Amino acid sequence: MVRGLDLCQDAIGKLSFTDYFYLLLTGHQATPAARAVLDATLVAIAEHGLVPSVQAARMTYAAAPEAVQGAVAAGLLGCGSVILGAAQQAGELFDAIERRTQEQSEELDRAAHVVVAEYRTAKRAIPGYGHPLHKARDPRVEALFKTSREAGAGQRYVDIAEAVERVIPAVMGKDLRLNVSAAIPAVLLGADFPLKALRGVPILARSAGLIAHLFEEMNHSIGFALSYQAARNVEYQGEVPAGFREQRS
Amino acid sequence: MVRGLDLCQDAIGKLSFTDYFYLLLTGHQATPAARAVLDATLVAIAEHGLVPSVQAARMTYAAAPEAVQGAVAAGLLGCGSVILGAAQQAGELFDAIERRTQEQSEELDRAAHVVVAEYRTAKRAIPGYGHPLHKARDPRVEALFKTSREAGAGQRYVDIAEAVERVIPAVMGKDLRLNVSAAIPAVLLGADFPLKALRGVPILARSAGLIAHLFEEMNHSIGFALSYQAARNVEYQGEVPAGFREQRS
Amino acid sequence: MVRGLDLCQDAIGKLSFTDYFYLLLTGHQATPAARAVLDATLVAIAEHGLVPSVQAARMTYAAAPEAVQGAVAAGLLGCGSVILGAAQQAGELFDAIERRTQEQSEELDRAAHVVVAEYRTAKRAIPGYGHPLHKARDPRVEALFKTSREAGAGQRYVDIAEAVERVIPAVMGKDLRLNVSAAIPAVLLGADFPLKALRGVPILARSAGLIAHLFEEMNHSIGFALSYQAARNVEYQGEVPAGFREQRS
Amino acid sequence: MVRGLDLCQDAIGKLSFTDYFYLLLTGHQATPAARAVLDATLVAIAEHGLVPSVQAARMTYAAAPEAVQGAVAAGLLGCGSVILGAAQQAGELFDAIERRTQEQSEELDRAAHVVVAEYRTAKRAIPGYGHPLHKARDPRVEALFKTSREAGAGQRYVDIAEAVERVIPAVMGKDLRLNVSAAIPAVLLGADFPLKALRGVPILARSAGLIAHLFEEMNHSIGFALSYQAARNVEYQGEVPAGFREQRS
Numbered sequence: 001m002v003r004g005l006d007l008c009q010d011a012i013g014k015l016s017f018t019d020y021f022y023l024l025l026t027g028h029q030a031t032p033a034a035r036a037v038l039d040a041t042l043v044a045i046a047e048h049g050l051v052p053s054v055q056a057a058r059m060t061y062a063a064a065p066e067a068v069q070g071a072v073a074a075g076l077l078g079c080g081s082v083i084l085g086a087a088q089q090a091g092e093l094f095d096a097i098e099r100r101t102q103e104q105s106e107e108l109d110r111a112a113h114v115v116v117a118e119y120r121t122a123k124r125a126i127p128g129y130g131h132p133l134h135k136a137r138d139p140r141v142e143a144l145f146k147t148s149r150e151a152g153a154g155q156r157y158v159d160i161a162e163a164v165e166r167v168i169p170a171v172m173g174k175d176l177r178l179n180v181s182a183a184i185p186a187v188l189l190g191a192d193f194p195l196k197a198l199r200g201v202p203i204l205a206r207s208a209g210l211i212a213h214l215f216e217e218m219n220h221s222i223g224f225a226l227s228y229q230a231a232r233n234v235e236y237q238g239e240v241p242a243g244f245r246e247q248r249s
Numbered sequence: 250m251v252r253g254l255d256l257c258q259d260a261i262g263k264l265s266f267t268d269y270f271y272l273l274l275t276g277h278q279a280t281p282a283a284r285a286v287l288d289a290t291l292v293a294i295a296e297h298g299l300v301p302s303v304q305a306a307r308m309t310y311a312a313a314p315e316a317v318q319g320a321v322a323a324g325l326l327g328c329g330s331v332i333l334g335a336a337q338q339a340g341e342l343f344d345a346i347e348r349r350t351q352e353q354s355e356e357l358d359r360a361a362h363v364v365v366a367e368y369r370t371a372k373r374a375i376p377g378y379g380h381p382l383h384k385a386r387d388p389r390v391e392a393l394f395k396t397s398r399e400a401g402a403g404q405r406y407v408d409i410a411e412a413v414e415r416v417i418p419a420v421m422g423k424d425l426r427l428n429v430s431a432a433i434p435a436v437l438l439g440a441d442f443p444l445k446a447l448r449g450v451p452i453l454a455r456s457a458g459l460i461a462h463l464f465e466e467m468n469h470s471i472g473f474a475l476s477y478q479a480a481r482n483v484e485y486q487g488e489v490p491a492g493f494r495e496q497r498s
Numbered sequence: 499m500v501r502g503l504d505l506c507q508d509a510i511g512k513l514s515f516t517d518y519f520y521l522l523l524t525g526h527q528a529t530p531a532a533r534a535v536l537d538a539t540l541v542a543i544a545e546h547g548l549v550p551s552v553q554a555a556r557m558t559y560a561a562a563p564e565a566v567q568g569a570v571a572a573g574l575l576g577c578g579s580v581i582l583g584a585a586q587q588a589g590e591l592f593d594a595i596e597r598r599t600q601e602q603s604e605e606l607d608r609a610a611h612v613v614v615a616e617y618r619t620a621k622r623a624i625p626g627y628g629h630p631l632h633k634a635r636d637p638r639v640e641a642l643f644k645t646s647r648e649a650g651a652g653q654r655y656v657d658i659a660e661a662v663e664r665v666i667p668a669v670m671g672k673d674l675r676l677n678v679s680a681a682i683p684a685v686l687l688g689a690d691f692p693l694k695a696l697r698g699v700p701i702l703a704r705s706a707g708l709i710a711h712l713f714e715e716m717n718h719s720i721g722f723a724l725s726y727q728a729a730r731n732v733e734y735q736g737e738v739p740a741g742f743r744e745q746r747s
Numbered sequence: 748m749v750r751g752l753d754l755c756q757d758a759i760g761k762l763s764f765t766d767y768f769y770l771l772l773t774g775h776q777a778t779p780a781a782r783a784v785l786d787a788t789l790v791a792i793a794e795h796g797l798v799p800s801v802q803a804a805r806m807t808y809a810a811a812p813e814a815v816q817g818a819v820a821a822g823l824l825g826c827g828s829v830i831l832g833a834a835q836q837a838g839e840l841f842d843a844i845e846r847r848t849q850e851q852s853e854e855l856d857r858a859a860h861v862v863v864a865e866y867r868t869a870k871r872a873i874p875g876y877g878h879p880l881h882k883a884r885d886p887r888v889e890a891l892f893k894t895s896r897e898a899g900a901g902q903r904y905v906d907i908a909e910a911v912e913r914v915i916p917a918v919m920g921k922d923l924r925l926n927v928s929a930a931i932p933a934v935l936l937g938a939d940f941p942l943k944a945l946r947g948v949p950i951l952a953r954s955a956g957l958i959a960h961l962f963e964e965m966n967h968s969i970g971f972a973l974s975y976q977a978a979r980n981v982e983y984q985g986e987v988p989a990g991f992r993e994q995r996s
Contacts, residue, residue, distance in 0.1 A: 002296055007389065008391070012396060015288070016292075017265075017266060017288050018265060020292045024461035046266070047273055050974075052970065052971060059799035060821070063800060063826070065828065066564045066827060067568050069326055069327075070568045070827070071824070072449075074322075074825065077807045077814075077818070079318045080807075080811020083811070140256065143258075146262060196467050197460070200317070200464060203456065204457055207456040211274070218445050227799040227977065231973070232976075301560065301721065302561060304729070305555075305558055305572055306554075309554055309575045313577070313578020313581070316575075316814035319575040319817045323576065326562060326572040327561040328561070328562070329558075329563070329565060331563065473550060476548075476549070478728045479724040480724070505790075505887065509790050510891060511894035515952075518793060519959070541754075541758050544764070545771055566946045567823050567824055572820075574816050575817060578816055637755045638754065640755070641755040641759040642760075645759060694962060698958035698959075701816055701958060702955055709944070710768070710947075
């Protein structure tokens with residue numbers, strides 16, 4: 001029995017993996033809207049090319065092929081505050097705004113303005129807004145919002161996310177667009193996904209992406225080549241760290 | 250573009266997470282049968298109560314709550330050869346039998362007998378057979394086989410798995426039933442899941458289970474209590490490891 | 499060449515491991531006082547019995563014996579903010595007090611009072627003070643301070659640490675004694691050990707302790723027994739987490 | 748009490764970290780020869796520039812700076828069979844030869860010849876011999892052997908290691924010189940270091956090296972730059988992995 005269901009009668013062959021993940025976290029079954037939104041967020045961030053955590057995983061596998069689980073773990077250890085933690089933080093921002101609208105009976109844009117201004121005063125970045133490359137919204141944002149609308153999921157946190165985007169120019173003095181780290185909690189919180197579990201979504205998604213990269217690494221190893229190229233370029237550019245002379249044990 | 254699909258047009262909102270995992274691994278889209286079988290295997294092994302890897306993850310989170318990813322990684326590090334590696338190894342056993350039937354034109358039971366006898370000669374355990382608790386087949390086996398049949402997935406590796414079960418008594422001198430670690434490759438290989446990627450299925454499944462346990466740990470911490478109980482019992486039973494006197498830093 | 503030394507001529511056979519660690523971190527050779535103090539801190543916290551991180555490592559090794567490095571890694575992942583992070587945080591507290599005495603020309607107890615009061619206002623615990631079991635100072639504190647004095651290491655940060663202990667009753671309304679997490683930065687900062695590298699001392703020390711536990715685990719496995727006892731007791735006490743029924747895959 | 752010593756009276760301030768590590772592993776105190784040899788091996792392999800495991804650790808820290816322990820763990824996960832496991836395996840080779848000389852009363856070179864030939868027959872590489880770059884012996888080998896001789900440590904396993912080097916050309920048909928992975932067990936086994944604990948020596952040594960790199964990373968971050976250079980070069984060479992288009996989330 002898991003969460004009131006019989007594993008063999010009610011879950012295996014009946015629930016999708018995404019349904020089951022939702023069930024394990026929340027204790028109740030996913031609605032079609034919740035399933036659609038959770039699948040969409042997991043798909044949106046599972047794979048992103050040779051990002052640092054993937055490189056770390058592939059180098060680890062090349063050095064320790066006896067332990068695939070160690071290479072996946074090495075990759076997940078890079079799913080931290082800088083790269084994938086923003087989804088959780090953006091969810092907390094939206095939650096603070098939502099609570100303020102309820103507790104203070106403030107209108108949404110007013111509450112968003114106040115909370116964003118508090119972040120600015122505390123010199124905190126606005127998590128989930130702005131992107132190093134894109135000036136427009138990341139196209140994954142629109143794909144996630146469209147999925148949420150069409151599935152009939154709650155739109156309250158999408159509205160909050162867009163309110164934050166609207167008030168940012170006035171508060172921060174620059175235009176920062178919603179990125180995928182804000183879109184994820186915007187659609188998931190509207191599907192009754194628990195706030196504190198948001199952190200798990202990028203971790204699960206990246207587990208899948210890492211496993212796929214490691215399968216590729218088994219068949220076509222680039223782990224050591226990546227490392228060689230990375231270090232060679234450090235040398236070329238004159239940034240030679242101490243002890244850099246010898247390259248490999 | 251990922252594997253020939255446009256992420257935002259063709260994947261987000263269109264593919265389930267399971268579909269996408271299959272696509273990343275194989276480069277082609279899952280058939281309905283492949284999706285059904287892969288979902289079923291992931292559901293079957295995602296959650297198994299307070300197994301050692303879950304305890305390790307919960308203790309790690311209690312001690313280092315700043316890094317959820319570290320606690321998930323600690324749990325995955327225990328998904329090794331003893332606990333979850335058998336699915337991969339059982340797949341290799343089935344693959345060896347299948348290749349033998351093709352290369353030697355042997356009948357299935359004959360090929361199974363020869364390969365199982367080779368394992369016995371090499372003093373290797375038969376991966377995926379036998380269970381510390383159940384004498385009958387683990388009920389998850391039947392649930393997986395039923396899902397595979399009803400979805401119309403290939404049954405060749407289910408047949409091989411059952412042939413192994415049939416020949417074991419004669420070769421090994423005891424009756425060992427198919428367990429879930431043999432059922433997983435039996436159904437997945439029939440759905441064109443790649444042999445070398447089998448190792449990734451329990452890892453992804455347990456990532457989901459670990460995240461759910463850590464969400465529970467955030468809300469109701471038992472990590473240190475588990476550790477206290479574990480160590481107290483060691484003391485009670487007289488197995489006091491060196492340096493055991495002081496309990497906590 | 500490492501940090502200006504020839505590895506084979508000047509380091510191997512000439513420097514102790516502790517000397518070399520100090521050299522790698524600071525770029526200059528350890529004085530006898532620095533060596534004595536760094537050795538003492540590493541010895542003080544390397545081993546502490548079956549603490550949670552050791553249990554996590556032993557369970558991980560039992561499940562994945564193909565990868566000792568994975569079991570050490572699992573143990574280190576529990577060396578986080580709650581258990582071993584306090585040494586770094588206490589060092590930052592002492593550094594803030596020291597800077598205040600210099601920048602504001604305040605006397606030590608005055609500066610300590612102000613900074614501790616700031617922690618209280620911010621509702622932050624005073625890192626390195628108080629102990630769940632000992633009301634008196636942990637005996638390791640005195641051993642570390644004695645080593646530092648006898649080696650002739652700088653005593654400034656020991657003085658600061660004791661000033662904090664003196665002002666705590668007035669500011670916090672209770673008596674909290676210096677524990678080992680405060681003693682470590684107190685003696686290391688006086689030996690010119692870099693503030694930001696303090697975090698590495700418990701990590702290196704515990705690596706040694708974990709390796710010793712895993713060697714013991716290889717010879718006398720208790721990993722699964724610990725896990726069984728931990729979970730059994732949860733059951734006994736009625737705290738049965740979801741999905742707890744089945745015990746092992 | 749740890750291994751019969753009082754931690755505060757007999758260990759802190761009395762034993763070096765290396766002494767204490769030896770004590771934890773063996774249960775008895777290191778002789779001066781054992782200490783010298785263990786220090787030398789730890790120093791020899793602690794730091795080796797921007798090797799893959801260091802890159803993995805620095806990328807992990809850049810992405811997840813909230814958890815130094817996670818970055819150290821990520822680096823250690825790459826200390827596997829390919830890179831640092833050979834010291835353990837070479838120790839097992841030497842042990843097999845030594846047991847053969849005793850059990851079969853064979854002369855050393857004869858026993859070495861037989862055991863190396865068994866490796867060849869089983870198509871196993873000779874662990875600890877040969878080097879991708881050096882044709883001569885790695886200079887660290889001579890430094891370790893010199894330390895061992897001058898400290899008065901047992902030379903039996905050095906003799907065995909050199910016997911293996913002598914018989915390799917006749918058995919393997921090529922000249923492979925002793926590398927540092929063979930020198931480590933050669934000197935440690937002569938100092939009564941336990942065979943099964945050899946695996947811990949590179950792990951502890953690299954922990955120190957990783958901590959030093961991460962301290963450098965805190966002060967001068969190259970983690971993301973390494974990753975960028977590594978991936979850029981993959982692109983330049985036409986080896987574009989699937990999904991490589993977008994670079995960072």
